[in-house]
Amino acid sequence: MANHQSAKKRIRQNAESKLRNKYYAKTMRNAVKKIRDLSDKSEADTMYPKVTSLIDRLAQKNVIHDKKADNLKSKLAIHIAKL
Numbered sequence: 071m072a073n074h075q076s077a078k079k080r081i082r083q084n085a086e087s088k089l090r091n092k093y094y095a096k097t098m099r100n101a102v103k104k105i106r107d108l109s110d111k112s113e114a115d116t117m118y119p120k121v122t123s124l125i126d127r128l129a130q131k132n133v134i135h136d137k138k139a140d141n142l143k144s145k146l147a148i149h150i151a152k153l
Contacts, residue, residue, distance in 0.1 A: 111153040
């Protein structure tokens with residue numbers, strides 16, 4: 071266990087950021103699932119920019135990897151184009 075005050079603070083900060091990252095990652099996964107389940111192209115087109123914005127923000131904050139974000143956006147775009 072940590073002995074220094076700074077190490078204890080770092081443990082607290084890591085726990086808080088882990089919870090926050092988990093929440094946003096789950097929110098992103100739910101949004102991606104929601105788009106994939108849509109069968110209406112116009113609805114998917116309106117939702118796509120919001121989801122890509124969310125994915126980009128998570129990649130920027132290192133919640134998900136940059137390349138994973140690119141892959142997700144690409145696959146969603148392909149899915150929407152097929153509708």
